[in-house]
Amino acid sequence: EAGVAQSPRYKIIEKRQSVAFWCNPISGHATLYWYQQILGQGPKLLIQFQNNGVVDDSQLPKDRFSAERLKGVDSTLKIQPAKLEDSAVYLCASSRTWDEQYFGPGTRLTVT
Amino acid sequence: TQLLEQSPQFLSIQEGENLTVYCNSSSVFSSLQWYRQEPGEGPVLLVTVVTGGEVKKLKRLTFQFGDARKDSSLHITAAQPGDTGLYLCAGASGTYKYIFGTGTRLKVLA
Numbered sequence: 586e587a588g589v590a591q592s593p594r595y596k597i598i599e600k601r602q603s604v605a606f607w608c609n610p611i612s613g614h615a616t617l618y619w620y621q622q623i624l625g626q627g628p629k630l631l632i633q634f635q636n637n638g639v640v641d642d643s644q645l646p647k648d649r650f651s652a653e654r655l656k657g658v659d660s661t662l663k664i665q666p667a668k669l670e671d672s673a674v675y676l677c678a679s680s681r682t683w684d685e686q687y688f689g690p691g692t693r694l695t696v697t
Numbered sequence: 698t699q700l701l702e703q704s705p706q707f708l709s710i711q712e713g714e715n716l717t718v719y720c721n722s723s724s725v726f727s728s729l730q731w732y733r734q735e736p737g738e739g740p741v742l743l744v745t746v747v748t749g750g751e752v753k754k755l756k757r758l759t760f761q762f763g764d765a766r767k768d769s770s771l772h773i774t775a776a777q778p779g780d781t782g783l784y785l786c787a788g789a790s791g792t793y794k795y796i797f798g799t800g801t802r803l804k805v806l807a
Contacts, residue, residue: 627785627797683793688739
């Protein structure tokens with residue numbers, strides 16, 4: 586079974602530029618998560634989808650971050666415009682049952 | 698706001714030593730998970746504990762969920778260099794929603 590795929594793996598942008606990350610979850614997993622992990626810290630949930638509907642986006646900075654999951658499969662997370670403090674690893678995870686999460690390798694974003 | 702504090706934050710030990718990592722909160726969780734994350738990779742699930750007082754073993758790793766379901770511990774016996782990584786606990790505040798702890802970075806020296 587293929588794991589969670591993410592791209593790109595690394596991205597360097599200047600502040601005020603925009604960037605997009607892509608996630609392809611494990612086939613059949615209805616729940617998809619985007620997390621932000623700042624160096625040395627635990628992941629922080631940004632948004633949670635159930636199929637193509639948003640379950641929780643309470644910690645998503647909606648003035649600059651947006652996410653969508655069209656057709657309930659792939660998902661895209663966008664930042665526009667980026668700030669220095671957005672430098673982090675962005676992790677995508679998916680699950681089929683409540684007691685598991687499978688993570689992708691993450692996208693390391695550096696904002697200069 | 699629910700918080701999960703892990704201790705210690707950093708731990709460097711010699712191969713063969715035992716260690717315990719703690720995960721504490723003032724909130725009650727319906728379940729708790731432990732993950733290990735290696736550099737450049739996403740976290741990998743090690744175990745899920747559900748019942749207060751529950752103990753689970755995974756080879757040399759022993760996980761315990763506190764009786765009140767507010768805390769958990771991870772004990773590693775005879776640590777090996779392959780155990781090196783970032784250990785994360787994650788508490789469930791509802792089904793499918795997890796809050797991650799601050800992390801414990803473990804380095805096992807050969």
